[in-house]
Amino acid sequence: MWDVVLFVFSLFVTVLGLANVPGAETATGMTDLGLGVWLIALVAWGTVFLRRRFPWVTLIAGLVVALIGVDYLLFLLGAFHVLVRADARRRVLFGCGTFAVVALWVVRDLTTPWGADVFTLDDGSGVSPTMATVAIAATSLVITAGSVALSVSLRTTAEERRRAEVEHTRATTLGDELARQAERQDLAREIHDGLTNRLALLSMMGGNVTKAVERGDPSAADLARSLQAQSREALGDLRGLVHDLREGPSAQQAPRGTMRAVPALIADARAAGTSVSATVVLDGISTANAALDSAVHRMAQESLTNAMKHAHGAPVSFYLEAAPSSGVRLRVTNP
Template identity: 35%
Template sequence: MTRTEYPWLLPSALADPLVQELPGDRGRERPRRTVRDWIVDTVAFLFALLIGALVAEASEEAGSPETLLLADLAAGLLACCSVWLRRRWPVGLAGTLIVVSLIMPAAGGAMLVSLFSLAVHRPFRPVAGLGSLAVLAAAAQPFVRPDPTTSTLTNVIAGVLLVLTVLGWGMLVRSRRQLVVALRERADRAEAEAGLRAEQAQRLAREAIAREMHDVLAHRLTLLSVHAGALEFRPDAPPAEVARAAGVIRDSAHEALQDLREIIGVLRAPDDGEEGHRPQPTLATLDALVAESRQAGMRVVLDNAIAEPAAVPASTGRTVYRIAQEGLTNARKHAPGAEVTVTVRGGPGEGLTVHVRNPAPGGPVTGVPGSGQGLIGLTERATLAGGGLEHGRTEDGGFALRSWLPWPS
């Protein structure tokens, strides 16, 4: 359920349960009856008919005149048929049946059904007004049509209690429906907010990647500019030196283009102070990350099968480092004391696989807040690098993080 389906459901209505409208409150705007509506209306009709028949039988046993008895039966039958209109005109129908039941007791069952429908489909003020009128009518009815078989006081108390019970039941049903509507609205808002937070996390991850690429490209383009300037100012340099400078320029331009292809479509946010000028990690610095985690008290097992980390493309190495860093951070927060295993496999042409896993924590864990945005950012980073990332719980209750990244041959 959303506001598009029920445009009258506004936050102000949710804040005040006395004025909140529910689906079906506006009878003329109500959609067609469902199967459930037909069943409920049929049960209500049969209930009103049963009460009317019992009251008519009691009137006959009390010796009521035949003409009055026939009139009572006709009024009761019409009142029972009018129950089918209770969803469209609950206020008018309830007011009419209250007056009719004061004179014709056989309409009492239909009057009770209309009061229940009124309490369900209308706010407190009209229910309180007509409910007070119904209580007065229930108290006055034994005096208008006395029953010689029972005392007047008993009839008054029974009638008033019956009216109050029906009104209370209807208001309870309405309150429960209001609660359901409010909870659904709150769930819709929470879902929308979660979607916005996920989009924001993806945008921040893209911006962080763009900042990293900016630093790397700036370094390579600066190197390219230096060697090109040397060739410009030393046209008489030895051929070997010219060839070496040209090779550096070519390699730097090629690597810069490779990195640039990875961030096509990524918007770069304005530079945030000195954050973008820090040295960028690579696969070769993974050992330092593990050593730092061990110094912090973690038990970490590093299984790195890459013999020459420097041969791994810098962008791929950075992504592996960030994945391992996030995996160690999550394990430190959510599984303190558990042994973490970091596995790196792969080679040129087959790609690079990084796997971070930890078992379930051995003892109680203090609740640490986490939004999951780190994993969203890692997924975005791996996707932009041409790979993919998976994460989730393991069968033993632990957590695993696995990613594959391309490594050109």
């Protein structure tokens, strides 16, 4: 729409600008020279439709119109789009060139037969055609420079905003990746500290059941029931891990172990055929924070599992004294 408005406005500007060209108009109307100049200016103004994609075309067409003396408005339009696209160093050079063209146009207008007839303001107000010509040129340059500065500032702001959005997206992606990595680490720890130990216990209990059956030991049924109970607990642990995977990294995962379950760990070790001499003293553990509660359970579980895996059949001495107010002492030994 603005292109059409500019083109229509150019008809009015071109008609006025013909008065600047010597021989273009007479008292009886437009001469052949004036008609030719008008057609050239009209064709040149048609480049306003190309000024965004091909600003240099508009700039050159405007320079032609300025050289034949009609006006320099089209030249300033082309210069505006060229300056906006240029880098800082070239913007200074092109800006100086634009100023020079307008300045030379004003000098020619004031010192040659070109110009001086458009504004006839010697009506006693003190404003002469010379002053009007210089004022219009200065105003035009100031408006062009201000428009360029504003457009460059807006473009820079938009680019900074885009870069900020890209960095924000990159930071969000990195945060998601770190969250996924933390989730994988949590899952690996859960598998190692929980499920792996449980499966090792099942393996040893299965071996004890096999030996008891082979010997005809009447305790084989009890061992099999313990094995079945441990299998259910292992299945529960596996379901808990799958649930954590479905919930995603943002889910708050509650600790799986607690100091209250340490006696059950000892019972499981005994059921697997390991002789465990245990002393467990728990005082005020309801006030223990979740990290401490879980850590003690994990260390007790890992210690018993290692003892059964690497020294199967050797007796184990287990000592745990826990009081959040004074500390935790855990000692697990075998011969």
